[in-house]
Amino acid sequence: MTTEQLYNQIQEKKSFLCVGLDVDLNKIPKHLLALEDPIFEFNKAIIDATHDLCVAYKPNIAFFEAYGMKGWLALQKTINYINDNYPNIFTIADAKRGDIGNTSSMYAKAFFEDLNFDSVTVAPYMGKDSVEPFLAFENKHTIMLALTSNEGAFDFQTLLVDGKELYKQVLETSKSWKNSENLMYVVGATKAEYFTEVRKIVPDSFLLVPGVGAQGGSLAEVCKYGMNDKVGLLINSSRGIIYASTGTDYAEKAREEALKMQQEMSGIVSLKFKV
Numbered sequence: 001m002t003t004e005q006l007y008n009q010i011q012e013k014k015s016f017l018c019v020g021l022d023v024d025l026n027k028i029p030k031h032l033l034a035l036e037d038p039i040f041e042f043n044k045a046i047i048d049a050t051h052d053l054c055v056a057y058k059p060n061i062a063f064f065e066a067y068g069m070k071g072w073l074a075l076q077k078t079i080n081y082i083n084d085n086y087p088n089i090f091t092i093a094d095a096k097r098g099d100i101g102n103t104s105s106m107y108a109k110a111f112f113e114d115l116n117f118d119s120v121t122v123a124p125y126m127g128k129d130s131v132e133p134f135l136a137f138e139n140k141h142t143i144m145l146a147l148t149s150n151e152g153a154f155d156f157q158t159l160l161v162d163g164k165e166l167y168k169q170v171l172e173t174s175k176s177w178k179n180s181e182n183l184m185y186v187v188g189a190t191k192a193e194y195f196t197e198v199r200k201i202v203p204d205s206f207l208l209v210p211g212v213g214a215q216g217g218s219l220a221e222v223c224k225y226g227m228n229d230k231v232g233l234l235i236n237s238s239r240g241i242i243y244a245s246t247g248t249d250y251a252e253k254a255r256e257e258a259l260k261m262q263q264e265m266s267g268i269v270s271l272k273f274k275v
């Protein structure tokens with residue numbers, strides 16, 4: 001998918017919501033556990049209930065890998081279900097990969113070719129040759145961690161290197177990499193005050209913004225400081241949407257939560273573009 005197609009979808013749906021699929025068998029409604037593939041059945045119901053309100057889905061790979069072969073099969077069924085039924089929706093494999101070049105190439109193949117995701121999250125710690133193999137794929141996107149939503153972000157990401165915070169160095173340096181137009185960046189919603197600085201370095205890039213909902217970040221604040229001319233944001237909520245209810249009405253309640261976010265986004269988009 002191209003960023004233009006993603007932007008068109010944002011305009012059409014008046015939404016820049018990404019629903020995170022972080023499926024934990026201890027948290028999903030108990031009646032699903034009797035089914036052959038509870039993870040997929042849970043995802044399918046959430047996707048069917050929210051697809052018109054969001055522009056992206058982000059399965060977090062850890063939540064599938066934790067269940068071994070069954071989990072990986074559920075991941076494959078989930079991505080195929082989205083691609084077959086809602087092909088306009090942007091898909092993010094939240095895998096936070098990155099390794100020496102030839103290994104990164106295999107990670108990229110796994111998520112872009114075998115599973116056919118539109119994007120994958122990547123950690124920048126190993127530098128240029130660990131990220132460029134992901135960037136080589138046309139119309140696929142590499143979402144690199146810049147400033148994360150967790151407390152530990154302050155351990156390294158904001159340390160000064162040559163008088164500049166490390167996350168700023170990461171953003172700046174990555175712009176010189178081959179095919180850097182295929183980069184997007186993760187910036188946590190819990191750090192809204194940093195978005196102004198981020199936008200000075202990457203004014204046009206899409207930012208994946210986790211941390212609203214369960215982690216307490218504010219959608220309005222992120223939009224105030226982080227939005228660009230083309231919105232340029234994908235705001236993720238996982239637990240706040242998918243675990244809105246633990247009863248048989250879980251999909252309905254997930255829709256209600258997604259709708260609340262979409263309505264807030266619709267107001268912001270309409271105001272910004274005066275539509």
Ligand SMILES: O=C(O)c1cc(=O)[nH]c(=O)n1[C@@H]1O[C@H](COP(=O)(O)O)[C@@H](O)[C@H]1O
Nearest residue numbers: 060121148149186188210214215237238239
């Ligand atoms: O890359 C991510 O998606 C990510 C980066 C980050 O800085 N913080 C963060 O929470 N995430 C992911 O975003 C999701 C947030 O989930 P909730 O807090 O339940 O909305 C989880 O899948 C996290 O792994």
